Amino acid sequence: MPPPRRIDYHDDPNAPRANSLVPSVNVVVENDDGRILLLRRTDNDNWALPGGAIDLGESLVQAAVRETKEETGIDCEITGLVGIYTDPRHIILYTSNGEARQEFSIVLTARPRGGQPTSSPESRDVRWVDREEVLDYPMDRAMRRRIEHYLSGATEPYLE
Known part of the structure; x- marks a missing residue:
């Protein structure tokens, strides 16, 4: 397997110093059967919610x-807001270009309106996963935390 092109550092004194801050979004899409949409990332092989940078x-x-x-x-x-995640101790290093990004993710909720799970250059696998099994998938701890907040059923958005 090729080395990861994305490395997440969490409160790590050896993490590179952040050199960018890019607003991004993740989406918890839950279907009528209570299954959540997950993808397996091509840049680090972890499972995650769909999402990415907000373009100009x-x-x-x-x-x-x-x-x-x-x-x-x-x-x-889009149906709602899970939370806003801006932990400056979470640095995302993109090894292809040396960008060291400070976390800035807004997590929304959504319901599906069509389409079929299909992989892409950014996702090697896409599937609907039972709520009870979502946290069994290998994922970065920041992604796990976002999903845990969603699954908790909190009525107020998480703010960091």
């Missing part, structure tokens, strides 16, 4: 819908 000229909701479609093949409708 698009809104948060537009980015969420676009990233979900691009990475998973699923069309979705």
Whole structure:
């Protein structure tokens, strides 16, 4: 297996110093059967929610819908907010270009509106996973925390 192109550091004194801050979005898409959409990332082989950077000229909701479609093949409708995650101790290193990004992710909820789970250049596998099994998948601890907040059923968004 090739080395990861993305490395997540959490409160690590050996982490590179952040050199960028990019607003991004993740989306918890849950279908009527109570299954959550997960993808297996190509850059680090971890399971994750769909998501990515918000491009200039698009809104948060537009980015969420676009990233979900691009990475998973699923069309979705945004329905709510899980939380905002901005821990400066979480650094994401992209080894291809040396970018060391400070975490800045807004996590939204959505329901599917069409499409079929389809892999992409960013996702080697896409599947619907039972709520009870989602946390059994190998994933970065920041992603796990976001999903745990969603599964907790909290009525107020998580703010960090």
